[in-house]
Amino acid sequence: MTIADQPANSREEPPVPLLYRDAMMLVIDKPAGLPIHRGPQAKRRVIPVLTDHLDALRFGLPRRPEAAHRLDKDTSGCLVLGRHPRAMTELNQLFRDGRIGKSYWAIVEGGPAEDEGLIDLALGKQSPERGWWMKVDPAGLPSQTRYTVRGRSAGLAWLELEPLTGRTHQLRVHCAASGWPMLGDEIYGSAPREGGPGLQLHARAITVPLYRKRDPVHVEAPPPDHMHEALRSCGWA
Incomplete structure (x- = not known):
């Protein structure tokens, strides 16, 4: 049975929104x-990170769950957690093999001329000093993103994005390099460092073929509050 938008039952409210739970994995709606991890920026300031909450997501198991993939700090939505080592091994293999379907919603400035298409631009690191910041680089790693325009308004477009590869900041760099940066992107767009609208990128849905004799698990996350205004202007209801 395919599972979409199914909340997990638990006696206590989880520390982050829980979208799905079974014996192998959890899917949370990451704010x-x-x-996800306490990286260099989080170490310099006392700020919460996902790993602070993992003990509360054990749900009776002896080990804490672990994130099976990454989402940027400012990206909301579906994040898969493996509940034990065997689950992590299987999930990691599915991600490596490209068998997990991922769909993102984004609001971009301007927008593509065509209502659907493929962005095929190799990506590499900007420089050692820039850490994880990326750029289009013909000598970099092959990177592909499929896009569909879901709606438009004055100066904005609502896109559904499907990453066919999993490079760091891939969706943000691909959109910016195509001439339509994401609204609220402080690194690759025009958003100010302080007081901006927040990054308009949301991991809307994920499809995980974890079980051989069952349909893939499909989970969707509702868009976050800070994207509602722009989404509505583009036709979302």
Whole structure:
């Protein structure tokens, strides 16, 4: 049975929104602004990170769950957690093999001329000093993103994005390099460092073919509050 938007039952409210739970994995709705790990920026300031909450997501198991993939700090939405080592091994293999379907919603400035298409631009690191910041680089790693325009308004477009590869900041760099940066992107767009609208990128849905004799698990996350205004202007209801 395919599972979409199915909340997991639990006696206590989880520390982050829980979208799905079974014996192998959890899918949470990661809030925008919550880093997954305590990286260099989180170490310099006392800010919460996802790993602070993992003990509360054990749900009776002896081990804490682990994130099976990454989402940027400012990206909200579906994040898969493996509940034990065997689950992590299987999930990691599915991600490596490209068998997990991922769909993102984004609001971009301007927008593509065509209503659908493929962005095929190799990506590499900007420089050692820039850490994870990326750029289009013909000598970099092959990177592909499929896009569909879901709606438009004056100066904005609502895109559904499907990353066919999993490079760091891939969706943000691909959109910016195509001439339509994401609204609220402080690195690759025009958003100010302070007081901006927040990054308009949301991991809307994920499809995980984890079980051989069952349909893939499909989970969707509702868009975050800070994207509602722009989404509505582009036709979302």
